[in-house]
Amino acid sequence: MDIIPQLIVNSIIAGAIYSMVALGFNLIYGTTKFFDLGYGALAAVGGYSVFYFYKGLGLNLYVAIILGILISGAIGLIIYRLVYAPLRKRKSSGMVLLVAALGVMTAVQSIVAILFTSQFQTLSRSAGNEAVYNIFGGVITQTQLIILILGLLIMAAIGLMFRYTLFGKAIKAVGDDEEVSKIVGINTVKVIGWVFFIGSAIAGLAGILVGFDTGIEPTMGLSLLLKGVIASIIGGIGNVYGGVLGAFLLGFIENFGIWQISGEWKDAIAFGVLILFLLFRPQGILKL
Amino acid sequence: MTKTTKTVLGIVGIAIIVGIAIIAIIIAVTAKNSSKPASNEKPTITIGVTLPLTGDVAMLGQSAKNAIELAQSQLPTNLKYNYKLVFEDDQFKPALGATIANKLISVDHVDALMSFGSPVGSVVSPIAEKKGAPHVNSFASASHVADGDYNFLDYTPSYEDSELFIQELEKRGIKKIVFFAQSDNQGAASIIDSFERDIKKTDIEVVSIQNFTTGTRDFRTNIDKVKGLKPDIYVLEATSPELEILTRQLRQAGINTPVTTMEAFEFSDQMSLFEGMWYVNGADATPWFVDLYTKTYGVSPKFGAANDYDGFSLLVKAVEAAGDGKTKPTHEQIKDALANIKSFDGALGTNQTIDSNGIVDSKAVVRTIKNGVPVTIAP
Numbered sequence: 001m002d003i004i005p006q007l008i009v010n011s012i013i014a015g016a017i018y019s020m021v022a023l024g025f026n027l028i029y030g031t032t033k034f035f036d037l038g039y040g041a042l043a044a045v046g047g048y049s050v051f052y053f054y055k056g057l058g059l060n061l062y063v064a065i066i067l068g069i070l071i072s073g074a075i076g077l078i079i080y081r082l083v084y085a086p087l088r089k090r091k092s093s094g095m096v097l098l099v100a101a102l103g104v105m106t107a108v109q110s111i112v113a114i115l116f117t118s119q120f121q122t123l124s125r126s127a128g129n130e131a132v133y134n135i136f137g138g139v140i141t142q143t144q145l146i147i148l149i150l151g152l153l154i155m156a157a158i159g160l161m162f163r164y165t166l167f168g169k170a171i172k173a174v175g176d177d178e179e180v181s182k183i184v185g186i187n188t189v190k191v192i193g194w195v196f197f198i199g200s201a202i203a204g205l206a207g208i209l210v211g212f213d214t215g216i217e218p219t220m221g222l223s224l225l226l227k228g229v230i231a232s233i234i235g236g237i238g239n240v241y242g243g244v245l246g247a248f249l250l251g252f253i254e255n256f257g258i259w260q261i262s263g264e265w266k267d268a269i270a271f272g273v274l275i276l277f278l279l280f281r282p283q284g285i286l287k288l
Numbered sequence: 289m290t291k292t293t294k295t296v297l298g299i300v301g302i303a304i305i306v307g308i309a310i311i312a313i314i315i316a317v318t319a320k321n322s323s324k325p326a327s328n329e330k331p332t333i334t335i336g337v338t339l340p341l342t343g344d345v346a347m348l349g350q351s352a353k354n355a356i357e358l359a360q361s362q363l364p365t366n367l368k369y370n371y372k373l374v375f376e377d378d379q380f381k382p383a384l385g386a387t388i389a390n391k392l393i394s395v396d397h398v399d400a401l402m403s404f405g406s407p408v409g410s411v412v413s414p415i416a417e418k419k420g421a422p423h424v425n426s427f428a429s430a431s432h433v434a435d436g437d438y439n440f441l442d443y444t445p446s447y448e449d450s451e452l453f454i455q456e457l458e459k460r461g462i463k464k465i466v467f468f469a470q471s472d473n474q475g476a477a478s479i480i481d482s483f484e485r486d487i488k489k490t491d492i493e494v495v496s497i498q499n500f501t502t503g504t505r506d507f508r509t510n511i512d513k514v515k516g517l518k519p520d521i522y523v524l525e526a527t528s529p530e531l532e533i534l535t536r537q538l539r540q541a542g543i544n545t546p547v548t549t550m551e552a553f554e555f556s557d558q559m560s561l562f563e564g565m566w567y568v569n570g571a572d573a574t575p576w577f578v579d580l581y582t583k584t585y586g587v588s589p590k591f592g593a594a595n596d597y598d599g600f601s602l603l604v605k606a607v608e609a610a611g612d613g614k615t616k617p618t619h620e621q622i623k624d625a626l627a628n629i630k631s632f633d634g635a636l637g638t639n640q641t642i643d644s645n646g647i648v649d650s651k652a653v654v655r656t657i658k659n660g661v662p663v664t665i666a667p
Contacts, residue, residue, distance in 0.1 A: 003512050006541075010508040118343045118379065120529035132540055141540055214505045214533050223503065255509045263500045263510045264471060 002137070007255050009138030015251030016148040017210060021228030022235070022243030023154055024202030030238035031175045031195045032088075034097055038079060038104030039203055040225025044112050046072040046204025047216035050123055051116065068208050069201045076200020077193055079104055084196075085189065105221065113218040123211035143212045150209070154202060155244050162240075171195060175238070230274045236284030245285060331616045332370040333607050335600070336392030337402040338412065340380035344528045345405075347557050349380070351590035352404055352426065355635075358584055359600040368613030371604060374398060378408050380527075386411040393421045400603050400622055402426065402596070406475030409433035409441075422606070422622045426599035427592040429551065430478035431647060438623050440646040442599045442636075443592070444570035446475075449550040450482035452652040453568040456666075457492055457521075460566075464495050466519040468510070468526065468534055471499040476525040479550045495519055504530060507537045515543060522547045527555045535561050553657065554591035560660040570595070571650035572664050577635035591662070594635035598648070601634055602626065 053064035162168035235246025257269040340349035385408030409425040416423035417436035434441035573594030606625035610617035654666040
């Protein structure tokens with residue numbers, strides 16, 4: 001039973017990574033009702049931006065991280081303006097938007113692979129030598145602790161934004177009914193643009209932190225996105241708090257699920273849980 | 289402009305375009321025919337090579353390409369044929385390897401094929417066999433890559449690795465091991481199969497085998513499951529980047545037990561992670577090859593480069609034996625000539641032989657990582 005504390009810590013670490021992805025994804029989905037598959041690729045954009053500025057150009061780490069986050073946000077906004085906004089204006093179907101988003105993800109991944117090659121890279125200069133902390137018998141690294149704290153802070157910030165700012169209320173209004181929001185004078189194009197910027201910036205940050213924890217590769221966004229989507233569906237698609245809850249639940253299910261069986265089953269367990277929720281509780285644990 | 293004028297001009301325009309196209313076709317066909325060698329010109333043998341030139345093992349693929357090109361540059365001038373190489377990048381992905389193999393055989397009409405590694409070799413091998421194209425793989429642990437009449441393997445087989453590995457475990461007094469295995473990698477699976485057969489003859493206990501799939505990035509729970517078993521050594525059978533991530537996560541979990549492998553360390557470009565660790569690897573390159581490669585490219589050859597040098601040399605030897613110098617030998621003739629090669633000298637040593645399964649006989653070695661560089665310590 002000595003393993004239980006570490007299993008709990010492992011589950012929390014995994015949940016923290018998934019929650020960061022789910023946060024941005026749910027912010028976008030909750031506002032636009034659009035399954036943005038291209039979102040995952042922005043994690044790679046963030047990671048590779050830091051790789052370029054920090055390891056390539058030798059810039060200060062914090063400057064590189066800020067640039068990485070801003071670039072991810074900016075590219076997310078540009079993609080929205082150039083691809084998704086025109087399609088939405090044309091009242092394109094959900095399938096068209098989904099295919100467009102798939103195209104965006106493939107294109108962004110390919111561009112990253114051409115610029116940086118598809119070789120796996122690490123962002124950390126001291127890979128394997130970072131500080132490690134013992135929490136109630138479980139071991140967690142400094143990077144993993146940062147992921148956990150930042151994820152919770154971002155969730156809190158988004159919650160406060162929704163509750164206490166006009167902008168947050170505008171986002172909720174657009175999410176509830178875009179047409180009525182326009183009628184009451186909300187600039188929905190601007191609001192949605194900002195939502196894409198913020199959501200993409202969060203994706204970029206997730207990619208950066210995963211890059212420090214394990215590493216980066218051009219296709220890293222797809223697996224992160226899938227786990228973020230599963231977490232969102234489990235927790236309540238479009239619900240920012242639900243996504244976080246679903247992420248931690250997924251982390252626990254995966255790690256405890258493979259406790260007594262082979263690790264090869266991890267993905268099968270995750271997708272199995274997704275199917276169960278889609279069949280029996282499609283609205284998730286917390287409704288939108 | 290009247291409608292009639294427009295119509296006439298349109299027809300004239302189309303006629304001009306069609307005429308240009310016909311002339312272009314005639315020129316192309318004439319040029320193709322005129323590229324047939326004159327009676328005193330040597331025919332050209334085309335060898336298609338699929339390598340991971342980009343991706344996680346690009347450093348090995350690039351080294352392989354260098355070695356093959358080096359072998360080509362060393363060919364004597366008095367051969368019966370000219371030799372042309374066509375390189376394609378498979379990124380170490382089986383699906384790409386299959387597409388490339390089909391293209392090289394059916395579109396480029398290569399006279400022979402070379403491939404790299406077990407994942408790609410495993411898909412190229414049946415294609416080469418079905419289409420009757422001689423195929424040499426120079427980096428596959430999975431000996432089934434040599435199955436069939438048209439497939440040959442110039443790499444230390446997994447059973448050689450396994451035999452030496454177990455001898456070394458026994459020599460070092462190791463009694464309990466834990467295996468981490470990338471179960472969907474053909475090379476790793478072949479090595480583990482050989483190992484599981486051979487280990488039963490000893491009193492070494494495999495206390496746990498932790499299987500994982502390619503793409504796994506979080507090994508923490510797998511590690512926690514075996515931490516309490518306190519093995520004497522961890523055996524890691526994985527390719528990059530899973531190998532490096534797993535090793536770092538072992539250390540993060542506070543495990544300082546030695547790690548070892550059969551061949552995997554030299555897939556990594558972060559060998560300092562394995563500093564001081566011993567492992568078993570395929571046959572060593574000869575000093576003359578290492579010198580030649582280093583002088584030519586300014587860096588030492590990577591693991592497997594000597595095998596690729598020899599793989600190309602074997603094909604040339606077979607073609608020269610099979611052909612009359614006037615016309616190109618058929619695929620079948622090249623295949624038969626390869627199978628008839630009994631002994632040859634190459635970058636891996638003198639008097640190398642090919643067994644009845646089409647596998648070049650070469651022995652494994654024990655190495656360690658010293659100052660970030662592999663060094664052979666036995667035999």
